[in-house]
Amino acid sequence: MKAKKPFQPDWSEEPPAPGSYRSIFKYGDPSGFKHPSGKWYAMLKEEFGLNDRDFAIRQNEGRAPLALERPPRLAEPQMAALAAIVGAENVTADEYARTRHAYGKTSEEMIELSRGVVREIADLVVHPRHKEDVRRIVAYCHAERIPIVVFSGGSSVTLGLRPVKGGITLVVSTHMNRFLELNEENQTARVQPGIFGPAYEKTLNQAPERLRAGRRYTGGHFPQSFEYSTVGGWVLTLGSGQASSYYGDAADLVVSLEMVTPAGDIRTLDYPATATGPKVADLIKGSEGAFGVLVEVTLRVYRHMPANRRHFSFMFPSWPQAVEASREIAQGEFGRPAVYRISDPEETDRGLKLYGMPRLVDRFLQKRGFAPMARCLCLGSVEGDRDYTRLVTRKIRRVARRYGAASLGGYASRKWARTRYSEPYMREDLNDFGITLDTLEAAVNWDRLMALHWGVREYIKERPRTICMTHASHFYPQGTNLYFIFIGRFDDVGEYRRFQAGIIDRIQAHGGSLSHHHGVGRLLAPWIESHLGGTSMDVLRALKGHFDPHEVMNPGGLLGLDLEDRDRRTP
Secondary structure, eight states, rough: OOOOOOOOOOOOOOOOOBHHHHHHHSSTTOOOOOOOHHHHHHHHHHHHHGGGGGSSSSSOOOSSSSSOOOOOSSSSSHHHHHHHHHHHHGOOOOOOHHHHTTTTHHHHHHHHHTOOOOOOOOSEEEEEESSHHHHHHHHHHHHHOEEEEESSSSSSSTTTTTOOOSSEEEEEETOOEEEEEEEEETEEEEEEETTHHHHHHHHHHTTTHHHHSSSSSOOOOOOOOOOGBBHHHHHTTTOOTTTHHHHHOOOHHEEEEEEETTTEEOOOOOOOOSSSOOOHHHHHHHOSSSOOOEEEEEOOEEOOOOOOOOEEEEEEESSSHHHHHHHHHHSSSOOOOEEEEEEEEHHHHHHHHHHHOOHHHHHHHHHHOOTTTOOEEEEEESSSSSHHHHHHHHHHHHHHHHHHEEEEEEHHHHHHHHHTGGGHHHHHHHHTOOOEEEEEEEEGGGGHHHHHHHHHHHHHHHSSOOOOEEOOOOBBEEEEEEEEHHHHHOOOOHHHHHHHHHHHHHHTTOOOOOOOSSSSSTSSSHHHHHOOHHHHHHHHHHHHHHHHHTOSSOOGGGGGGTTOOOGOOOO
8 A cells, every 4th residue: 555645735836827916026937936845844834833734725825916096196298208208118007017116025015915915106117228218217207306216126125116105117127238348358347237147147158159258257246136136236235146255245346337316427437446535436336226227337247267166065063163164264364265154053954954964964964963953054165266266175174174064075065056046936835824934134243243143043033933044145354144034924914024123123232234235225224324323324315415306216215314203213
């Protein structure tokens, strides 16, 4: 008699119907899915006190067609004037398009949309063809006091795309997505802001074939949202990629840029370095559309030498040993890995259940004292010249051994690299059964890391039946980041928001930054003044007043620039 197969939930493999709520919050490829493994499913049941019956029927999937009756509030002459600038085919007042371009990928947005709740949307969606269109649109909207929210990839996880005051959503990725120039002599690339990560990287990798270049190049920027985010979004939210420990964060890659503002155009110079006063380009990086519209950016690029890439992975006996080894590697001055990650004990344990570990390897590690819920996984890779990658890999291995690590070879790192872009797909599976997965991240100095890790975990774990997994994945001589992943069941979106706010409070109280690489948006805006200080915020408000005197550029609390007093948070 055949053994009965264990029950598995009916995880959705049905692409969302066009025009549905789910098609708005679905991440990435409409036909892309990644489901929890059998071990993860067992863990979820145990953690949340559920059984197979609780996973028998999916709920709140958001598969109904979007149903709204919200006519545009712009006057007919205003809509006609905008259509005259870009062409009638590049504007739409369709309610689905207005909603789709008003949303990013936060858990809050997914929860609400799956239940048919729609917040603010724009009055018109406009697709500029080139920067002259942008100039005319910005000038017109400035004169007419029409708010503008810029949409590019739509992967924001900070509520950065919400048109709180209506107006227009300006979609720059439809047409303004070209690779403009590769300068091999200067080793730079000039692009339009709406170019997506894969198109940018493929052009660089295939530069000899596509651009008649003498070498192959890489941009070096690979966030988890790489496939569905744009170069402009990386720069304007101060993004960071998986290989940032070697290549730098998005802001580090910028050589020069061009932005259209209501006060006029800004075009910074493309020198490798200057001593000509405060750098205006640095004021634009991270501005998230509050000052104007980015229309071009020139970036550093690097020689692409994938044949020299070396993968490594280790298991450390404990979190303190993993942290100390990582600090030594970051401060060792022998070179840096491209990818480098350490997972805390809970993430290591749950990650091994998700990806699987051969039993023989597990037994071997346990016999050597690498106990579950104490051991910590480290993954990484080194890129560059062959002699360089050999040297750095050898040095990392020596440091890891000194702190008690066991080498796992390169297999775990390669396996992670193959699946790193598919992790966000699991959120929808969990949401279908009333489970919310979300993340918050913070930069932290080495001397505050342990306190931050303990303090945030303490708050999250005080809530019954809540998972908290943490890793560090961006390293500097002065510190790193902590990326907190929390999973729980919430009665409603209000309970979820309150819990999320409590985590942010705890991050700030224990010396973490409000954000390491996701930007600020409207999600973190209530805390920004207490984080930066009143004088710094006065400077940012003065810049806002200069660039955007009528406050048409992404108004409604973005970056905390025009928050009402009642919305501000203090430590």
